[in-house]
Amino acid sequence: DGGFVAVGALEPQFYAALIAGLGLTPDEAPQFDMAGWPALHARFEALFATRDRDDWAAHFDGTDACVTPVLTMGEAPQHPHNAARATFVDQGVMQPAPAPRFDGQATPAPQPPPLTLDDARSRWA
Incomplete structure (x- = not known):
């Protein structure tokens, strides 16, 4: 298959x-x-x-x-194990959540990747 x-x-x-x-x-x-x-x-x-x-x-x-x-990237976020653990986050694009996560510690949410090369260059300047 x-x-x-x-x-x-x-x-x-x-x-x-x-x-x-x-x-x-x-x-x-x-x-x-x-x-x-x-x-x-x-x-x-x-x-x-x-x-x-x-x-x-x-x-x-x-x-x-x-x-x-x-699993494919489309399947992985929907898998019950991953969904129960919030292993993936949607920040404009579905992506893995930060890891490791420690109890009682805030972990910043990842930001979506730049959409254009110019956007990426401006952030690096």
Whole structure:
């Protein structure tokens, strides 16, 4: 579908959840066999190509497999996790909010980027 998922199952317990979710056994997908990583990469690639991004996201939702959808800039602000945390702000253009944010500390809202080259130059002068 042209979409992507991010996989960050580095620790053994997360990797175990990943391969279980992919229908593999530890013998079929040994995590620390560096010589086998190229073949394992190809196998993962082929498996992930069998479903679309949102299907995989739903499949792994609620697991500890560390598999998440890679959202577009249009999707990211609407994602429930990001919306609940006000991760994005609209200041004439949707953009990431400042981070990190500390409790009790005011963080200035980012300003929209200059619309023209002349505007940018005048601000730098």
